[in-house]
Amino acid sequence: MKPPSFEYHAPRSVDEALTRLSEHGDAAKLLAGGQSLVPLLNLRLAAPEVLVDLNRLDTFAGIDAWDGGLAIGALARQSALERSNLARERLPLLVEATRLVGHPTIRHRGTVGGSLAHADPAAELPAAMLALDASFVARSTRGERTIAAADFFTGYLTTVLAPDEMLSEIRVPGVPPDTGAAFVELSRRHGDFAICGAAALVTLDERGHCDRVRLALCGVGAGPVRAQAVEAALHGAAPRPEALESAAQRVVEAIDPPADVHGSAAYRRKMAVIMARRALALATERAGAATPAGGSGR
């Protein structure tokens, strides 16, 4: 189908964009990459009165060093993040997650901030940001505030962003040395939204035990979910396969997966455990490879 009629603005400055948003409030939608919004328009599932197109702005698109990690402009294209050497060096988890977002053509247009603000529960980037303890900078004509990823996602396709706010930057702190990261997911075809997926970060201490573990999942609830029970179960433990397996079982304490055409809730619970275990095992292996003492190699 064709999109419904809308009033169109393509502001040339951030101030102008924020003014348009504050004028129109709930009636307006921001158009970033458009890879989620335009399908919703074409399918007539959304019919905003006003579209504020951010593609004429030349700000908020950088990927820069910040606090050992990265400051990513909300309008940075996903393909730019995927190709960023800085991201590959500092936060390979983000590169691995981004490569699972749609297809190359989708990532040319899709933006990092757009994926986070859209907050699809099956999307990869929200889960990765949650695992990485990222924070999001939101702007409006009223000012600027910083929101922790843990507080940002409030439910199915919803966030704490007010109607007059837009994301400007995503700040992702660096990870400790000797940290391995992995994003794994189950999907019917490459590029589809995940049936479920898991982002894991494992930091090993000098004995090779788990010093710090982060695990977040997508596709298993109304939004991305951090599995703190799993993290706690592994704290201080030697990351042997049995330990990872039994810790991964505790994923079910954190999730309330939906049932849909792709699978029942019970199936998703089962798959979430498996994705968690695989992500933890791969992250551990990579952490081992990163330590001078070696480990299980790549």
Added chain:
Amino acid sequence: MSQPVQIRVTVNQTEHAALVEPRRLLSDFLREDLGLTGTHVGCEHGVCGACTVLLDGETVRSCLTFAIQADGRSVTTVEALASPDGTLHPIQDAFWEEHGLQCGFCTPGFLMTTYELLQTNPAPTVDEIRDAIAGNLCRCTGYQNIVKAVQSAADKLRAAPAAQPVS
């Protein structure tokens, strides 16, 4: 401001000025306003890849792009691949020779996706080819011959790099 707006878009190196409603999809602008019906519209919500074109040299779904967003920019469609005298582009030759199509509906999208892939990666592995074309759906052939066609196109282009069109 849902009134028609004047835009200027360079399509296949020809500049076009047109009045478009903001909601006009780039795919419809190309097909209906410019008569460039080589770009096909399949699902019209970004899943099938048949409508893939280049916007400033990068592939985009033209059904997920508004024509107004192409204002002042450059679009390349499948019509730009063959020479003006009708000689097929090596990628098109390869799809023909390897039977990389049956009904041909998805082919324009595959050709443009392949064009971008081979610009950035002149010697892709089978895995890289499959990764690159994963966003293009073919309902006739299965993908075996399409993958072969992309491999053959890569060989042809490496042998005769001058055959690349300008975009």
